[in-house]
Amino acid sequence: MGRIDAALALATRHRRSLTVAMVLLVAGIGFAALRLVLREVHLSDVRAALAEVPRARIAAALALTTTSYLLLTGLDWVALRSVGRPLPWRIAAAGSFTSYTLSHNLGLSLITGGSARLRLYGAAGLAFGEIAQVAAICGLAFWAGVAGAAGVGLIVGDGVVLGPVTLGPGLSRGLGAVLIGLLAVLPLLRTRGITTLGPERFGVALPSLKQMASLGALSLADLTVASAALFVLVPAAAPGAFPGFVVAYAVAVVVALLLHVPGGLGVFETVVLASVPGDRPALFAALLLYRLIYYLLPLLVAAIGIAGAEGWRLRHPIRRGLSYVDRAGQLLAPTAVTVLVFVAGFVLLVSGALPGVKDRLSDLDDMVPLPFIEGSHMAGSLIGTAMLLVAPALNARLRSGWAAARLLLVGGAIFSLLKGLDYEEAALQLVVAGVLQYCRASFYREGGILTDRPRWPWLIAAAAALGLSLWAGFFAYQRTPYSDELWWRFALDGNAPRFLRASFAAGVLLTAASAWQLLTASRTRTLPDALPPEGVLDAALAASTRTDAALAFTGDKSFVVSAAGDAFLMYRVQGRSWVVMGDPVGPVAAWSELVWSIRRACDARAGRLCFYQASERMLPLFVELGLQAIKYGEEAHVALAGFALAGPKAKSLRHAVRRTEAAGAVFSVEPAATVPALMAELAEVSAAWLAEKAGREKRFSLGVFDAGYLSRFPVALVRVEGRIVAFANIWTSGDGEEASVDLMRHRPDAPYGTMEAMVVRLIEWARGEGYERFNLGMAPLSGMPSGRLAPVWARLGHALFANGERLYGFAGLRAFKAKYGPDWVSRYIATPSGVAMPRALIDLARLVSA
Structure with missing residues (x-):
């Protein structure tokens, strides 16, 4: 028992690390299973299948994707009314679209989508408990839609075949009836006067019967339309097979959600490939198109829209600035730009892992010598890796991060053309660079890109992106036997050697940058329990407008000093809370640098940042920091x-x-x-x-x-x-x-x-x-x-x-x-x-x- 207790205590202390390790393990198993499913599939077959997909079907998938996200906005719109906080549809649509694009792509919906709802609806005036209720109601509605769509598919279809599992008509209809019957539980509870699901204080308030019906219909329609967006991309898909396809789609969604793999990447594709009969290369091509259309495209649209709204706000400070859209955009804009740059870097990595198009390489060979092509391929992968490392600096609104990202994006566009005339990814790089340039005023903070130690989610995300590019490369060249000579072969058709060299260089760059950040001390100047140097004290106190700056001399505080040495703030750590006393001391121009320095230091140690007895001049910074200001009293x-x-x-x-x-x-x-x-x-x-x-x-x-x-x-x-x-x-x-x-x-x-x-x-x-x-x-x-x-x-x-x-x-x-x-x-x-x-x-x- 002692060993068991010790193991449980160890697991409790390191539960976050264990959770991340488990997610990575499941994701690795999912990609291993996907590779087994695709062991007989060659990249050339997938490319041929992609080229054969009719444009009309792609247009239909785009239309169905748009319809799906519109239906999802209805869930939030109804849920807001069920909690007694009705908001205009445009606000509900913004909250819903942003939340679902993040949760669909990143997984962990309570953290990603929930965080987006918290910021967007919080800017509209909703309390935390009300936002949590909205998220819970939408979650219940989503699961009801999954159960309803699967139930209808089981009942309507003439039996269902899910890979090795075959359900006869009788068993299929019986199971479908059970799923449909489960949907009647919540309405039945509501008719019996039960208004809260769970403990009364923390439970979910049940919507009215009319609202339940609306939520159920919207969710059922959404899952049906979302599955249809994939179905129309599958070649030779007969309409009669759609009910069984909906069941397979619902199973894949459930498995992906239960395993908590970000975006269900790899897991979703594996379940669909294992469940749906048909031509493997064509089905995998359909899944790749679906991942692009239903997942990545809405994410890019949301990120560009948020970043564009922030750039417009900064250019029209008088006409706008107090509206809900402005407040929400100000909160989400750094994250949106970060996502755009991260995706652009990921695209460069994956492109570097895949073979170039032969016709384009031949045309390029007539224009530039082979060393330029080889060097551009290597440079493209290194730039993609550098973008993954620069992304956190953008999220912190650092001017240095903005300048570096802009340079990398332009370089990525140039090398995309020089390595294989990949004009599609070059266009993506330039579009993101244009959005970044438009939002230039959002990035005004001083500090280097590697100023502070990185947070583990960024390193894990960067490593996962590199891992996905490696998987794509090994899939593309699975029929190419390995030999040491591949590393030293330089030829126009030497795609596998270019992949090996570029991946190795990208891995070295990522490892070196991560080691540098993790092994070097933070450059944030904290002086625990010691006064700043006399020169800093003299300069800061001379510019102080408040007398409580004298609390610096009490001997119980730590300090953060500005890079210029003319300002400081004082704080103390109590438990996990980092409490800043009053306003920063010194010129107001240095305040932003100081509060963001302590914010990054606090986040790096999983602390909670709070301010005590701050003045009204700090309120704009609190909004940027994502903190909630509470009036404490009057002076x-x-x-x-x-x-x-x-x-x-x-x-x-x-x-x-x-x-x-x-x-x-x-x-x-x-x-x-x-x-x-x-x-x-x-x-x-x-x-x-x-x-x-x-x-x-x-x-x-x-x-x-x-x-x-x-x-x-x-x-x-x-x-x-x-x-x-x-x-x-x-x-x-x-x-x-x-x-x-x-x-x-x-x-x-x-x-x-x-x-x-x-x-x-x-x-x-x-x-x-x-x-x-x-x-x-x-x-x-x-x-x-x-x-x-x-x-x-x-x-x-x-x-x-x-x-x-x-x-x-x-x-x-x-x-x-x-x-x-x-x-x-x-x-x-x-x-x-x-x-x-x-x-x-x-x-x-x-x-x-x-």
């Missing part, structure tokens, strides 16, 4: 030019000043140089204050009583008969506009009103020193909306503010600061959306209260 800013003790509103302040002065209190500000001599007496005041509060020092968002820390700042003192009874250390901003206080502590026997009077004198002192505003600090949870339409977190915060006085004294703290007539400025927390939000908030609460 009190006193405009010093208009502050006065006259008038009825300042009555309590005048009373406090008079009362403390009558008790003999004397206010003074001591420069930082004199603070060390006062430290012993200040420590007595701090200890008495902490004993009365029964609390402890909090370092992250507040200063700490530490001799080294306090000696950096001027200190305001209140003395009675020469004895210090209260003190506060003073923060000032580098731009000379803001002053504030950090620690405010007093003895229990200090005169009543001492703290109010000290703040009044501090405000007057700051005005005399030429500052424009005095920052009284945060009033947590204040100013939050509480109406029926307010977000859940806002209503919860308002309830805590109104009723949580015993826990923290939220209302009392705001009332104290309101005496000084401040302007209230919103401050925000930003966390990942969805299920990661509560975990990040828990870590944040632990950090701030520690």
